[in-house]
Amino acid sequence: MGSYLSSSPAAEYESQSTDESNVIAVHSKDRFDEQFQAHKDNNKTLIIDFSASWCGPCRMIEPTFKALSAKFSQAIFVKVDVDELPEVSRQWRVEAMPTFVIVKDGKEISRIIGAKKDELERKIQMFSS
Template structure:
């Protein structure tokens, strides 16, 4: 279990749940989300959560930008959650539209971007990375 948490805090190229060729961690179960959240909530490391859906056109549009940000800002963690797959987690974060990006530091939401707003997402990640 310890290696799981160290992988979450310092993801390498073979992080569990990592999307192919990406630093984005795809979370597919409530248990996996709970473990990821537990590992992050008491740190000052930026966590960027992408709430999306496979059927969502704007979600597919902004996905390359999200992956590029994850590759550029390796000191942050980038997580993707499918709202249909993990509706309970989506409801917990009050997600009402896709895509919704929630930026979290120290267990608290610091920013939220609703919609496929590339420049706003890039700006907020850069702002809160420090």
């Protein structure tokens, strides 16, 4: 389990950008709640990747998700391991992996189930501004 030195969600977001990825991996419900609140406070689109380490399609689409996070820097990209944070997965009604949930103004506006690269990119482009 990773830990962060930063207490600020924005600083954590910036710290992820050095490897051409702006994906924030959250490892606790409190961290997820902080990221969700940061999304609401700054009015950015939030893209949540619900995945599992044992999931082949999740591992296959991970490089695409990271690349999209660099391409669409105006959005916040968060990764949640469903086994590590089952309460967050239940809260968002995740039943299959990977599931990508796109959130705007604190509300789900779109959901992609499965490793559908083209659909994921199209919807991120459509909803992030």
